[in-house]
Amino acid sequence: MEKRKDSWQRFSGYLVVAAGILLLLAAAQLVGLDELVAAGEGSVFTAVTPTLAPLDDAPATPALSEDEVAVPSASTSSSVPLPVLNDSSLAPVPNPHTYQAKMPAHDFKIHVVTDFDTPNSIALEYGITADTIIGGNPQISRESNLLQTGAQLTILPVDGALHTVKPGETLDSIAALYGVPVADIIAFPTNNLEPPFLRLIPDSQLLIPGASIGQFTFRAPKSVGGSGGTQQWAVVGTGTYIWPVSGRCLTNYYSGFHPGIDVSMAEGSPVYASDTGTVTYAAYAAGIYYDYGNLIVINHGNGYETFYAHLSGINVYPGQIVYQGDYIGATGNTGRSSGPHLHFEIRSNDYGQNPLNRLAGPVRSCS
Ligand SMILES: [Zn+2]
Numbered sequence: 001m002e003k004r005k006d007s008w009q010r011f012s013g014y015l016v017v018a019a020g021i022l023l024l025l026a027a028a029q030l031v032g033l034d035e036l037v038a039a040g041e042g043s044v045f046t047a048v049t050p051t052l053a054p055l056d057d058a059p060a061t062p063a064l065s066e067d068e069v070a071v072p073s074a075s076t077s078s079s080v081p082l083p084v085l086n087d088s089s090l091a092p093v094p095n096p097h098t099y100q101a102k103m104p105a106h107d108f109k110i111h112v113v114t115d116f117d118t119p120n121s122i123a124l125e126y127g128i129t130a131d132t133i134i135g136g137n138p139q140i141s142r143e144s145n146l147l148q149t150g151a152q153l154t155i156l157p158v159d160g161a162l163h164t165v166k167p168g169e170t171l172d173s174i175a176a177l178y179g180v181p182v183a184d185i186i187a188f189p190t191n192n193l194e195p196p197f198l199r200l201i202p203d204s205q206l207l208i209p210g211a212s213i214g215q216f217t218f219r220a221p222k223s224v225g226g227s228g229g230t231q232q233w234a235v236v237g238t239g240t241y242i243w244p245v246s247g248r249c250l251t252n253y254y255s256g257f258h259p260g261i262d263v264s265m266a267e268g269s270p271v272y273a274s275d276t277g278t279v280t281y282a283a284y285a286a287g288i289y290y291d292y293g294n295l296i297v298i299n300h301g302n303g304y305e306t307f308y309a310h311l312s313g314i315n316v317y318p319g320q321i322v323y324q325g326d327y328i329g330a331t332g333n334t335g336r337s338s339g340p341h342l343h344f345e346i347r348s349n350d351y352g353q354n355p356l357n358r359l360a361g362p363v364r365s366c367s
Helices: 004-051 065-070 119-126 130-136 171-179 182-187 289-294
Strands: 109-112 151-154 161-166 205-208 249-252 261-264 271-272 277-284 294-299 304-311 327-330 340-348 351-353
Touching: 109 119, 119 130, 119 151, 130 151, 130 161, 161 277, 171 182, 171 205, 182 205, 182 351, 277 304, 289 304, 304 327
Parallel strands: none
Antiparallel strands: 109 151, 161 205, 249 261, 261 340, 271 327, 277 294, 294 304, 304 340, 340 351
């Protein structure tokens, strides 16, 4: 018994010693990790130092003191190898639920147009700009006469425009299209864009705060020489305007929503320069101005421009001087147009004028 007790005591003594060693090892692993890392950094740092020495044979950088070596540095911590997990036993269970992007969920007010409404009166009523009425209702932009009594208008809560997402578009491309910050689009609550999963859903509509679709500010690119207002024009218009087409039947009159007149004309009818000037644009209207379709703009050199839109043919080129009555193109149905007609504008320093105030003779509605 005595002997067995001795051996048992001896064995338990070994156990205590072994347990102590294990504890010490464990503690060393836990507590000593930082020291190990610091030591690793120190050695790496020391190894790198020579390559940082100046190239002009200056004396070698003095060795760092131990204190300096031991200070962990953010710039070198990336060089410490991270442990690689080869065992999947601790890996999280894969989540079978994939992320599903939320659809935009707007809840806009609707305004029903009455007899006495104007773009400005509607805008004033809701505290937005007239531009934003177009922004929320792209279907009435430029080439429609849908601002009729009883028409329903979407009223956006802030100034901006609705954009229908097309496949392949990104937030960056949409922001660039309207010249607004990406963050403003993300921040608008009912766009339902949730960082970091900023997924765009084709055919959904985003509200673009601060955007203008350019209804009242369209400037045809000045594709002839010179710069802006200081340009010296080779010719100056007469200041009088003739009818650019032979028709006098109008499908749409000038208004705050429609900066010109629409003259119904059979496809391919001749179009004439309303006054003398320099052609500044003669191409399909690009980007968000596609409504105009094939467009000719003539700058008359006196602050006035004339626009000829939806053309089927263009017979002039940018920079060309044209004289009042010259044949410049043919009527058509390009861009946002619901039948062959000429959309004609007269602008004074970028502001639309009512062409009927400057064109002679009676007109009639087509209906
Ligand atoms: Zn028009």
